[in-house]
Amino acid sequence: MAAITEPIPQSPDQINEDILRVLEPPTPLYVLGVLFCATVVGIGLVAFLYQTYWGMGPTGLTHPVMWGVYITTFVFWVGIAHAGTLISAILFLFRAKWRNAVNRGAEAMTVFAVLIAAMFPLIHIGRVYKFYFMVPYPNQRGLWPNFKSPLVWDLFAINTYMITSIMFFFVGLVPDFAAARDRVRDWRRHLYRVLALGWRGSSEQWRHWSRTVLHLSGLSTPLVLSVHSVVSWDFATSLVPGWHTTIFAPYFVAGAIFSGIAMVITVLVPVRKAFGLEAYLRKEHFDNMGKLILLTSSIVGYSYGMEYFMAWYSANPYEQMSFWFRGFGYHWTSSWIMIGCNVLSPLPLWFRWCRTNVAWMWVTSIFINIGMWFERYVIIMTGLSHEYDPAAWGYYVPSVVELTVLVASFALFLTMFLVFLRLAPVIALQEVKELWYESRSHKGHH
Amino acid sequence: MAKVLGILKSPEDTVSAIHSLKGAGFAELEVYSPVPYHGIEEALDRGPSPVRLFTLIGCLTGVTFGYFMQIWVAYDWPLVIGGKPFASIPAYTIIGFELNILLGGLFTVLSLMFFGMWKSRKGHDAYQPGFSGDLFGCVVSCHGDQIARAQDLLKRSGCTEVRVVES
Numbered sequence: 001m002a003a004i005t006e007p008i009p010q011s012p013d014q015i016n017e018d019i020l021r022v023l024e025p026p027t028p029l030y031v032l033g034v035l036f037c038a039t040v041v042g043i044g045l046v047a048f049l050y051q052t053y054w055g056m057g058p059t060g061l062t063h064p065v066m067w068g069v070y071i072t073t074f075v076f077w078v079g080i081a082h083a084g085t086l087i088s089a090i091l092f093l094f095r096a097k098w099r100n101a102v103n104r105g106a107e108a109m110t111v112f113a114v115l116i117a118a119m120f121p122l123i124h125i126g127r128v129y130k131f132y133f134m135v136p137y138p139n140q141r142g143l144w145p146n147f148k149s150p151l152v153w154d155l156f157a158i159n160t161y162m163i164t165s166i167m168f169f170f171v172g173l174v175p176d177f178a179a180a181r182d183r184v185r186d187w188r189r190h191l192y193r194v195l196a197l198g199w200r201g202s203s204e205q206w207r208h209w210s211r212t213v214l215h216l217s218g219l220s221t222p223l224v225l226s227v228h229s230v231v232s233w234d235f236a237t238s239l240v241p242g243w244h245t246t247i248f249a250p251y252f253v254a255g256a257i258f259s260g261i262a263m264v265i266t267v268l269v270p271v272r273k274a275f276g277l278e279a280y281l282r283k284e285h286f287d288n289m290g291k292l293i294l295l296t297s298s299i300v301g302y303s304y305g306m307e308y309f310m311a312w313y314s315a316n317p318y319e320q321m322s323f324w325f326r327g328f329g330y331h332w333t334s335s336w337i338m339i340g341c342n343v344l345s346p347l348p349l350w351f352r353w354c355r356t357n358v359a360w361m362w363v364t365s366i367f368i369n370i371g372m373w374f375e376r377y378v379i380i381m382t383g384l385s386h387e388y389d390p391a392a393w394g395y396y397v398p399s400v401v402e403l404t405v406l407v408a409s410f411a412l413f414l415t416m417f418l419v420f421l422r423l424a425p426v427i428a429l430q431e432v433k434e435l436w437y438e439s440r441s442h443k444g445h446h
Numbered sequence: 447m448a449k450v451l452g453i454l455k456s457p458e459d460t461v462s463a464i465h466s467l468k469g470a471g472f473a474e475l476e477v478y479s480p481v482p483y484h485g486i487e488e489a490l491d492r493g494p495s496p497v498r499l500f501t502l503i504g505c506l507t508g509v510t511f512g513y514f515m516q517i518w519v520a521y522d523w524p525l526v527i528g529g530k531p532f533a534s535i536p537a538y539t540i541i542g543f544e545l546n547i548l549l550g551g552l553f554t555v556l557s558l559m560f561f562g563m564w565k566s567r568k569g570h571d572a573y574q575p576g577f578s579g580d581l582f583g584c585v586v587s588c589h590g591d592q593i594a595r596a597q598d599l600l601k602r603s604g605c606t607e608v609r610v611v612e613s
Contacts, residue, residue, distance in 0.1 A: 012480055012580035136515065144519040148537040156541045160548040167555045175578070179480070182575035197563045200570045201577050203490055206482040208562035211495035215554045219501075223547045230540060433580075434481040437457055 012433045015280075019425045019432070020183055022275045026422060037415040044408020047401045048123060056126045058401040065384045065396035067124075073406050074120035075376040076259070077113045077413075078158065078231050079252075081165070082224055083260025084110025088168060089220035092213070097438070098288050100431035101280050104176075105271070106264045107169045108424075112416040113263075114162045116409050121154070123405060150233045157230040164223055168216045171209070174199050175430040191423075228256040235379065241322035242383040245310065251303035255372060258296035258342070261289050262368035267417060269362040271426060280427050283356040290355030293346050293368070300375075301343040318388055326382040330395070334378045341371020448593055451572040452584045452600030453607040457483040460582040463603035464489040467586055470599055474587035476569075478577040497557045504553025505546050512545035513538055572611040585611070 026034075051058050061068050084106040091099040122128045134155050136145050145152045178199035181192035199205060232252035235243040265286070272281040311323040326335050345367040348354040355361065385394050398406075420426070454460045460477060464486065467475060477486055516538040524532045572585045584605070586596045593610060600608045 016579050136519065142523060144523060147516045147519065147541060148534055153540045153544075156544040156548075160544045163548060164551045167551055171555060171558065175480075179578040182578045197559070198567050199563075200566075200573045201478050201480060202566060202570070203477040203479070203486055204492075204566045205562045206479065207487060207492060208495045208497050208558050210482045210487075211497040212554050212558040212562075215497065215501045216551060219505075219547050219550050219554070222543075226540075226543060226547075430481055434483075437481060437483070 012436055015432050015436065016179055016183065016429060018277070019280070019427050019429050020180055022277075022426055023180065023184065023188070023422055023424075030418065030422075034415060034418050037411040037418065040411035041408050041415055044405050044411065047404035047408070051123075051126070051401050051405075052128060058399055060397050060399040060402060062394070062396075064387060064392055064394040065381065067380050067384060068396055069377070069398045069402040069406055070120050070124035072373065072376040072380050073409055074117050074124070075231055075252075075380075076373045077117035077120065077409065078228060079256035079259040079372060079376075080263045081110045081113035081117060081161070081260065082228060082253070082256035083264050084108070084113075084165065085168070085220050085224040086257050086260065087264070088172070089217040089224065092217045093221060096288075097435055098285055100435050101282070101285055101427055102264060102268065102289070103431065104172065104424075104428040105268050105426050106260075107165070107172065108417065108420050108426075109260075109263060109267060109413075110165045111162075111169050112413050112420075113260075114158065114165055115416075116413055118158055118162055120409075121151075150230065150237050153230045154234060157227045161223060161227045164216070164220055168220060171212055171216065172428060172431075173424055175201060175209070176425045176428065179429050180425065225253055228252045235383070240383045240387055241316075241318040242307075242311075242326065242379065245307065247303055247306060247310075251300070254296045254299035254303070255342075255375060258293065258300055259368060259372035261292050261296070262365040262372070265289055265361050265365035266369060269358055269365075271421065272358070275426075277427065280432060283358070286358055286361045287352065287355045290349045290361060293364070294349050297342060297346040297349075297368075304339060304343065322382060322386055325386045326378060329382065329386065331378060331382050331385075334374050334381070338371050338374040338378050341367040342375060345371070447587050448590055449572055449611040450586050450588065450593055450596040450600065451607075451609055451611045452586075452597075452603070452605035453574070453576070454582040454584060454603070454605050455580070456604075457481075457485060457582060459604035460584055461485040461489045463584045463600055463605065466599050466603055467584070467596065470595065472586045472588060472592070472596060472599075476572075476585040476587075478573060478581075478583035478585070480578055480580060480582075496561060497554060500557035501550050501554045505550035507553070508549030509542050509546035511549070512542035516541060 059068065059070075084103075087099050087106040088103045088110075091103075122131045125131065134145055134152060136147075145155075173195070174197055177192045177196040178201065181189060181196050184192060229249035229252065232248035236245060236248040238244060268281055272278060308323055308327075311319040314320075325331075345364055348360070349364065354364075381396055385396055387393070452463060454463060457479065460479065460483070464475060464477065468489070475490065477490065479486060513535075517533040520532040520534070526532075572583060574581065574583065577583050584600060584603075586600070588596050597608050597610075
């Protein structure tokens with residue numbers, strides 16, 4: 001990883017000013033953006049209510065494809081949620097200091113993405129008001145959920161991840177809320193006073209805070225690996241050709257980190273430009289994220305190849321048929337979009353010029369987001385539509401209702417991120433200041 | 447008991463102020479800083495935070511509860527499947543692990559709230575908004591006859607401002 005060698009050229013007070021400036025009253029363009037996104041969310045809500053009223057008929061789900069766009073999108077958003085924990089927890093434990101500038105935005109994305117992901121199984125079950133059947137609680141019927149089912153594992157994994165991510169995000173924000181409390185002069189001062197929980201930055205508080213961050217990182221690291229492994233077992237523990245494979249857990253985890261980092265780039269590049277944060281989100285950060293993309297893209301590309309190899313090597317006709325269908329059946333466009341976006345589009349990042357070119361990175365990240373959504377779509381669709389018995393083969397076309405809810409989920413993500421931009425520092429003030437002091441001390445200033 | 451506040455511009459000066467105050471026998475020190483600084487923590491030498499114990503308690507509670515809940519449920523409504531034991535320990539490891547992390551995290555954050563926020567909520571009269579910006583504060587509690595000595599030590603450690611906060 002390229003080291004951030006030069007100290008950020010401002011004083012710590014300047015860092016406060018620059019980053020807290022993002023919280024200043026919004027521009028009309030910002031308000032328009034929020035309103036537009038909120039409107040799309042509203043349209044998605046109408047589609048969801050329509051589906052809830054009429055049942056699952058308005059969706060394209062029918063035998064044999066009973067998992068469609070909703071489960072695809074669920075897996076996609078869980079994947080997006082992985083970047084925050086990778087950058088905040090895993091890179092923290094590896095003492096990769098460059099993460100300091102991007103971790104806050106990535107953590108916020110984690111929280112928003114996992115909240116959205118958690119909604120999709122509920123949307124998918126149709127009778128959303130019966131979601132609590134999955135939760136183990138004493139009831140008159142004496143019934144309990146099946147703890148050997150991957151779907152129940154998912155419930156525990158996703159909720160644990162959601163709660164832990166929110167706690168991690170909030171604990172990191174407390175010192176920054178205190179900085180905002182000490183500088184903001186309007187009504188938000190009261191809000192930050194409450195959110196700062198009486199933070200004063202005393203040595204006693206830092207002692208407990210540092211230990212908490214270390215422990216949450218230690219707990220989150222295996223958690224993040226487990227969450228997408230559990231999601232992959234939704235598929236791998238079944239007997240569906242194309243799904244029943246032991247490679248799924250590492251393949252899904254690498255794909256999740258791959259897509260998560262791509263989403264961090266997609267969102268932070270416009271923020272960097274709009275708020276003049278070039279001194280904080282620097283080319284070195286994009287260079288390092290580009291290398292992570294290359295690494296995870298290679299793992300994902302290897303997994304794609306290995307799936308085809310194992311299908312051939314197993315001499316299992318069902319497995320072979322499933323993979324032939326994946327590449328050349330009626331869903332072939334989805335498969336080749338997946339390979340093009342996830343394996344081919346990151347290849348130019350082997351060159352440093354491309355990794356440090358912010359516009360190039362942004363375009364690549366969008367390709368990856370598209371490719372990773374299609375990856376999950378391909379796995380689900382091709383697996384279910386062509387199982388063992390040709391008489392039971394089927395076809396799936398997403399309906400307008402499903403696509404509206406899909407688009408609304410992206411709008412909801414953007415709405416939450418835009419609101420977050422105005423309420424909390426998008427770059428971790430305290431961590432950037434820490435980096436500033438360290439860089440200065442290494443340079444021998446005293 | 448009086449409190450003398452010294453305001454400093456750098457963490458290195460703050461560390462040297464702590465060393466000189468401790469060397470002169472001042473034991474009750476509090477330091478405010480905009481960032482956590484390892485040198486300050488080392489100089490104050492307060493030992494590890496009790497948060498770590500609560501993380502351990504949370505993790506052990508979570509994993510125990512996770513396994514217990516699943517095993518109890520398996521025997522509460524026993525289903526014979528292929529003559530296998532009712533409780534399937536390998537399958538239960540996943541939820542056991544998730545609850546281990548969940549309760550470990552919750553206990554960690556709750557102990558931060560208790561030790562970091564609740565227990566240390568009072569006695570911050572010397573706090574200044576600059577301490578969340580670019581200033582460091584070193585507060586020493588001392589008796590009336592030690593004030594001059596504390597002020598002198600703080601000034602010599604590079605404080606830009608030294609004053610008595612409370613007497």
